[in-house]
Amino acid sequence: MIRTFLYSLSISLAGLLTQATQAQVKPAGDTSIKKTAVDTSAPKPVQRPPATAAPARKAADTSGRKPAQHPPVAAVPAKKPDSVYYVPGGLRLGIDISRFALHFFQPYRTDVAVQADVRLNKKLYGAFEVGYNRTSHSDTSYTYKGSGAYTTIGVDYDFLKKKDPTDKNMVYGGIHYGFARNSYEAPAYNIHNQYWDSETPGSFPKTNMTAHWIELTFGMRVEALPNLFLGWAVREKIMLANNAAEGFDPIIIPGFGSGSKSSQFDMTYTVSYYIPLYKIKIRESREPKKKKD
Amino acid sequence: MKYISGIIAILLLSVFAACEDETKSCDQTLISDLGMNFKKDTLQGFLVKDTIWPKVTMYALGRDSIVKKQPRSSVFMSLDPLADSSRFYLKLDSTMIPDTLTFRYKRKQNFVSPGCGFATFFTLDTVITTYHTIDSLHINNREVNSTNDTHISLFFIY
Numbered sequence: 466m467i468r469t470f471l472y473s474l475s476i477s478l479a480g481l482l483t484q485a486t487q488a489q490v491k492p493a494g495d496t497s498i499k500k501t502a503v504d505t506s507a508p509k510p511v512q513r514p515p516a517t518a519a520p521a522r523k524a525a526d527t528s529g530r531k532p533a534q535h536p537p538v539a540a541v542p543a544k545k546p547d548s549v550y551y552v553p554g555g556l557r558l559g560i561d562i563s564r565f566a567l568h569f570f571q572p573y574r575t576d577v578a579v580q581a582d583v584r585l586n587k588k589l590y591g592a593f594e595v596g597y598n599r600t601s602h603s604d605t606s607y608t609y610k611g612s613g614a615y616t617t618i619g620v621d622y623d624f625l626k627k628k629d630p631t632d633k634n635m636v637y638g639g640i641h642y643g644f645a646r647n648s649y650e651a652p653a654y655n656i657h658n659q660y661w662d663s664e665t666p667g668s669f670p671k672t673n674m675t676a677h678w679i680e681l682t683f684g685m686r687v688e689a690l691p692n693l694f695l696g697w698a699v700r701e702k703i704m705l706a707n708n709a710a711e712g713f714d715p716i717i718i719p720g721f722g723s724g725s726k727s728s729q730f731d732m733t734y735t736v737s738y739y740i741p742l743y744k745i746k747i748r749e750s751r752e753p754k755k756k757k758d
Numbered sequence: 759m760k761y762i763s764g765i766i767a768i769l770l771l772s773v774f775a776a777c778e779d780e781t782k783s784c785d786q787t788l789i790s791d792l793g794m795n796f797k798k799d800t801l802q803g804f805l806v807k808d809t810i811w812p813k814v815t816m817y818a819l820g821r822d823s824i825v826k827k828q829p830r831s832s833v834f835m836s837l838d839p840l841a842d843s844s845r846f847y848l849k850l851d852s853t854m855i856p857d858t859l860t861f862r863y864k865r866k867q868n869f870v871s872p873g874c875g876f877a878t879f880f881t882l883d884t885v886i887t888t889y890h891t892i893d894s895l896h897i898n899n900r901e902v903n904s905t906n907d908t909h910i911s912l913f914f915i916y
Binding site: 604660665723 | 777778779780781818821822824836838839840866867868869871872875876877878879
């Protein structure tokens with residue numbers, strides 16, 4: 466328990482430290498943006514809306530010709546063109562290092578997980594994960610072997626309001642669908658009954674199973690170095706269906722966790738590298754948002 | 759923001775649970791024993807209450823005692839994992855005539871948990887008893903597995 470606590474604490478501290486580092490780096494950029502905002506507001510009084518020119522022309526036209534009578538036109542401000550800008554898009558590819566730490570706490574399991582995400586639009590990211598698990602356990606009463614692979618696919622929504630549109634940091638929540646295929650067996654087991662002083666030896670043959678689950682994710686990714694990201698996430702996984710053999714649940718379902726539970730909490734810590742590949746065109750209206758009456 | 763420390767504490771506790779080595783601990787209550795409780799039947803079934811017998815002795819025929827002259831309102835016994843039936847001797851009080859219970863069942867090996875490993879689960883077919891002290895018997899649950907239920911109720915009129 467103490468090792469687990471220290472491990473969790475170190476992960477949390479590492480996350481906070483990276484955030485703090487980012488916070489120290491960012492202020493210079495922020496102030497420059499504010500400055501430009503002030504500059505653009507300066508020439509406003511010089512510009513006259515086109516509607517104000519109409520009364521002046523009317524006053525100059527003093528000829529006898531009667532102008533066609535038009536109803537008085539209300540001053541319609543010209544519609545501002547949409548703001549168009551580009552945000553970087555690309556593939557962020559990472560490895561979940563918490564899976565290696567997990568082997569320290571649960572020595573019977575070996576996991577490898579690779580995560581990737583691609584930007585779909587300003588706020589939405591497509592998330593993808595593949596992984597492999599091998600479980601091996603042996604004690605006086607049974608031996609167990611299992612191995613399998615899994616994949617998850619879903620979307621992450623970035624909640625972070627960015628002052629700099631090129632900022633790639635994320636605070637996100639997401640929903641993913643997970644699928645795993647696993648094969649497992651118990652080559653030997655022995656049931657000892659103390660009262661009857663009996664031994665029941667046996668084995669459970671190799672069995673294949675599949676599992677489907679949904680996971681809800683919340684986490685953050687911070688650019689610690691140019692294009693290098695550190696990120697943590699917490700995940701709640703909810704099992705939808707699995708076809709494990711009756712009377713013999715697997716110890717571990719790859720990607721999900723404990724084979725006997727219907728929901729599972731998990732935490733990941735990912736180191737990832739961002740590969741810039743494309744730019745996404747963002748079009749935003751510059752009209753002030755209508756206030757609801 | 760005032761709840762942030764509470765949220766972090768819950769998250770850390772959840773992480774502890776997620777990282778727990780499941781092969782290290784076995785909850786002993788998961789052992790698949792058959793549970794049997796004693797009920798006193800008065801007013802011909804209209805008033806049934808749990809009852810404690812003062813000197814309960816129980817053992818499988820040819821085996822050691824499970825309980826010996828102890829006050830009990832229920833007993834838990836292990837069925838024979840190598841045979842399809844088990845016979846038990848049950849004496850509830852020193853002045854009472856003992857009864858014999860015979861359980862017939864099907865057996866199946868199940869994986870209980872990573873910590874406990876495998877265990878034999880039973881499905882009760884029939885329960886046969888003598889009626890010296892026992893008035894009647896009711897099977898509450900035929901599945902004898904790791905749920906730690908009370909599978910049989912024995913009724914007494916006195």
